[in-house]
Amino acid sequence: MTDPQSRLSANVIAERLAGGQALLPGGLLLGLDDMTLRVRSNSAALLENLQGYFSHIVITDADADTDTVIDLHAFECAAPDLSVDYVDWPREAGKAGRKDAFFDLVDGRIVQKVRTGMVFLQSKDHRIAAGPCLENDNQVINFINAQYMNMLQQNGWSICHAAGLVRNGRALGLAGFSGGGKSTLMLHMLANSGTAFLTNDRLFAKRDGASDDGPKVWAAGIPKLPRINPGTALNNPLLGDIVDAERRTELASLSKAELWGIEEKYDVDINQVYGTGRIIGRAPLCGFVILNWAHDSTAPTKITPVDLARRRDLLAAVMKSPGPFYQRADGSMYESDAVLAAEPYLATFAGVPVYEVTGQVDFDRIARQCLALFDDQGGLP
Known part of the structure; x- marks a missing residue:
């Protein structure tokens, strides 16, 4: 039956x-x-x-x-x-x-x-x-x-577990392993005038061969505001008011490790905090930064160019499952046991500069170096 x-x-x-x-x-x-x-x-x-x-x-x-x-x-x-x-x-x-x-x-x-x-x-x-x-x-x-x-x-865009910013008409992707601080880094960089918000946790990339200058890789964001943990709010002067005064006092007594483990999320209103006109939907992708640093590391913070084809361990921080809501154009649903393939991502990012960040966590230092990627097409200073 x-x-x-x-x-x-x-x-x-x-x-x-x-x-x-x-x-x-x-x-x-x-x-x-x-x-x-x-x-x-x-x-x-x-x-x-x-x-x-x-x-x-x-x-x-x-x-x-x-x-x-x-x-x-x-x-x-x-x-x-x-x-x-x-x-x-x-x-x-x-x-x-x-x-x-x-x-x-x-x-x-x-x-x-x-x-x-x-x-x-x-x-x-x-x-x-x-x-x-x-x-x-x-x-x-x-x-x-x-x-x-x-x-x-x-329509052929690859989903990435990454944040994104736009400056000088170009986008930079920021990825990291769970708890790596990509949203925190992005918000540090947004404090600089001329930098706009693209996306917080889902960045989409697509190679477009129709450009007059040859193939370009485009980055697209979604209209989802950054959701941050209380540690991020407390350590960024622009975001302190997101947490009410009483809760800030409670959190201020905690260690960095304790703050990092708290499961609280707060929305950051980009227009309210950083000003209107600071959200952009799409831009050509100029590079990708993957945070592979550690909170307990004592090594100097370093950013190094890498080849994703040779460092597939880093690609794992970028790849993202479409999830249970994904419905293909033919009406079929994405399967719960589907396995993500690396090859489409490697093809999309071919020729895009990719950098790995290692060592101790230093948001100010890496924010400055990431901003340099926008300002100097030749790469890191």
């Missing part, structure tokens, strides 16, 4: 998640490179939060190409119980605990956030978030960004 769950479609799940709840008229329009998203919800408060977060890409109906708008619905409600047999999505190396669970439909996928109970439907015709959205608006933000990331990957 056929299991009824094996015949579930996205249309059926979409109806269950909506549960007869009425969406507010209008919605929030987000204008991205090559894509426009319309976010609708039954919660005015959620839409207000999202409008504030995505303020730099909010557009009006007059600016939108209505023929290519993709709709996403977010229902504020109790955590849905769909009575399906979820399977845990495997965590990356070094990560513990359950985070995402999924159930594959005949034409899409349901993803459940284990800790919050939020449920997401990803299909070609439906993009729905349901559950306590207001309490977990960061997960709704991630789901919105997942739609843009899907489009980029469907």
Whole structure:
């Protein structure tokens, strides 16, 4: 006898998640490179939060190409119980605990956030978030960004676990192993005028052979604000106010090692902290820096050119799984047991200068040297 769950479609799940709840008229329009998203919800408060977060890409109906708008619905409600047999999505190396669970439909996928109970439907015709959205608006933000990331990957962009900055019209990627400090380094560099934010944790790269100057590798970011730990906030004068005064006093008494281990995250509003006009969506990639330093090292901080083809151990810090929300253009979903291949990354980054940072952690020193990469096309001074 056929299991009824094996015949579930996205249309059926979409109806269950909506549960007869009425969406507010209008919605929030987000204008991205090559894509426009319309976010609708039954919660005015959620839409207000999202409008504030995505303020730099909010557009009006007059600016939108209505023929290519993709709709996403977010229902504020109790955590849905769909009575399906979820399977845990495997965590990356070094990560513990359950985070995402999924159930594959005949034409899409349901993803459940284990800790919050939020449920997401990803299909070609439906993009729905349901559950306590207001309490977990960061997960709704991630789901919105997942739609843009899907489009980029469907169009040949490689996903990288990296931050990115733009200066002098060129982008620099910053990668590192877990806890390596790429976001902290990026925010140090953003304090310099003329430097703009590209992306915090997901950088996309694509080789373009159509340029008059020969092939270029382009870098694209996503509209996701940096999320930092309290140690980063306390050690950067521009970010101190992100943590309230009472909590700052508590954290100031901790050692560096204790601060590093705290699981707290704070959003950095780029426009508010660094000024408007400091966010750029795409730029040619001039180099990649991989942080391979150590907090307990006493060796001098050093930055050295490397060949990724010979140092595949470093490539592991750059490669990133598309994750459970990735849906290919043909509608098929990315498999939980898929193995990332190094060759596409090596092909994309061929000819791009790559540098390894080793020794003790010294953000000021490396920030200065990374800025020099923008200012001197010949390489490091």
